[in-house]
Each structure stands twice: as structure tokens, then as C-alpha cells.
Amino acid sequence: MGLITIEMFATLDLVGQAPGGPEEDPAGFPFGGWQAPLLDEVAGAQIGAAYEGTDALLLGRRTYDIFAAYWPHQDEGEDGDIARLFNAVPKYVASRGTPALSWSGSTQLGPDLAGAVREIRDRHENVKVVGSLNLVQTLLREKLYDRLDLWLHPVVLGVGKKVFDDGAVPTNVRLLAPPQAGPAGTVFLRYGIADGLPVTGDMSRPDRGLADEG
Structure with a gap:
């Protein structure tokens, strides 16, 4: 069984909507492209490594639709390596409509999204989910992911679709590597889904071990 990793760019208040540009999601969201001024070489290298x-x-x-309009034309230049990767691998698309799917290697998933994702996980070793907040909510709800790569950016928007929204359910995760910060203040966090459900405690009670030592 392969790994499904969610690649997500978010603000400090966990807005993940339209980081790349105003055209990504223009309906009623005034901050499209919020990530662009905060992208530095460190984050760029982290993103490239994440897709290896x-x-x-x-x-x-x-x-x-955004990727299909961009990546097939980027085989050269600084984006060439990612473009060649994206153009070569299969693309699975979650949609309730009837998209044209002109990008080579693209397949639309059926109405049983959870079942289709489980089949994809069985078929591939390393599946990446990029952006796609509505799809991410389903994956969070069904716990159909193994890792979450989260780039947390030093900006607060106060509006916009959030990473953990209607799809969030109680889940334990573990940090898989030390946090890494770039010069622009963006922090890269890599989490893995963990067993069990969150537990609670009482901060007003003294730690029994420390109390016994006194």
C-alpha cells in the first residue's frame, strides 16, 4: 500500500485558499496570490524535494484546471524538473462535473470518491495531493491520507477557506521531522497520521511523578 501525502500552503490562521495568484479562486476572495511575496529559495527547495x-x-x-493550463508548457527553465514529473505521472481528478481532461494521463474519479482513493493508494507508491481544498476535506474526514506537508506562512488574512474546515475529525498526528524555517519566515512542518484518537488531561492537577519526588 502506498502513501498519500497532502501538500498544503497555509497562512498563520490556516487559510489555504488561492495561494498562487488572483486567478486561482477569484469569487469573493480578495487575497489571491498571498503566498507569492513570501516564497524564498529555502521554501522553493523544500517544495521541490517534497515531490521527489x-x-x-x-x-x-x-x-x-490551473495545472493543466500551466505545467504542459513548462518543460524548460527553473520549473522544468517539476513540469516533467507532473506531465509524466498519472493525474486523478475529483469532480462532480464532466471536465475535458486534456492533460495527458488524466482520469476522472467516479462518484465513490473514498473507494477510488483507496484503489489509487493500492496502485501507487507515492501519491501527492496538491491544493484542492474541497478534496482535502474529504480526505481528512475519511482519514484517507498518510502525511501532511504544511508550509505555514507569516501572514494572517482573517477570511478564506481553511485547511481544517468541514472535513476535520479528531485525529492524532506526529511530527516526522524537525520544523524548518526559511528567511521569509515560512515554517515547513511534516506530519504523519497516528493511531488512536486525541486524549485529554487536566492541567490543574500536579504531575504525580514530580509531586512524589518532593
Whole structure:
């Protein structure tokens, strides 16, 4: 069984909507492109490394349309390596409509999204979910992911679709590597889903071990 990793860019208040540009999601969201001024070489290298070994992409319809209009034309230049990877691997698209899917290697998923994602996980070793907030909510709800790569940016927007929204359910995660910060203040966090459910405690009670030592 392969790994499904969600790649997500978020603000400090966990807004993940339209980081790349105003055209990504223009309806009623005034901060499209909020990530661009905060992207530095460190974050760029982290993003490139995160995609190494990817053998399939899992995308929502809006993200797919943006990618399909951009990546097939970027085989050269600084984006060439990622472009060649994205163009070569299978692309699976979650959509309730009937998209044209002109990007080579693209397949629309059926109405049983959870079942289709489980089949993709069995078929591939390293599946990446990029953006696609509506799709991410389903994956969070069904716990159909293994890792979450989260780039937390030093900006607060106060409005916009959030990473953990209607799809969030009680889940334990563990930090897989030390946090890494770039010069622009963006912090890269890599989490893995963990067993069990969150537990609670009482901060007003003294630690028994420390109390016994006194």
C-alpha cells in the first residue's frame, strides 16, 4: 500500500485558499496570490524535494484546471524538473462535473470518491495531493491520507477557506521531522497520521511523578 501525502500552503490562521495568484479562486476572495511575496529559495527547495519520487497526482477540479493550463508548457527553465514529473505521472481528478481532461494521463474519479482513493493508494507508491481544498476535506474526514506537508506562512488574512474546515475529525498526528524555517519566515512542518484518537488531561492537577519526588 502506498502513501498519500497532502501538500498544503497555509497562512498563520490556516487559510489555504488561492495561494498562487488572483486567478486561482477569484469569487469573493480578495487575497489571491498571498503566498507569492513570501516564497524564498529555502521554501522553493523544500517544495521541490517534497515531490521527489511522486508517481501519481490526486487533484480537485479547480487545481487540475490551473495545472493543466500551466505545467504542459513548462518543460524548460527553473520549473522544468517539476513540469516533467507532473506531465509524466498519472493525474486523478475529483469532480462532480464532466471536465475535458486534456492533460495527458488524466482520469476522472467516479462518484465513490473514498473507494477510488483507496484503489489509487493500492496502485501507487507515492501519491501527492496538491491544493484542492474541497478534496482535502474529504480526505481528512475519511482519514484517507498518510502525511501532511504544511508550509505555514507569516501572514494572517482573517477570511478564506481553511485547511481544517468541514472535513476535520479528531485525529492524532506526529511530527516526522524537525520544523524548518526559511528567511521569509515560512515554517515547513511534516506530519504523519497516528493511531488512536486525541486524549485529554487536566492541567490543574500536579504531575504525580514530580509531586512524589518532593
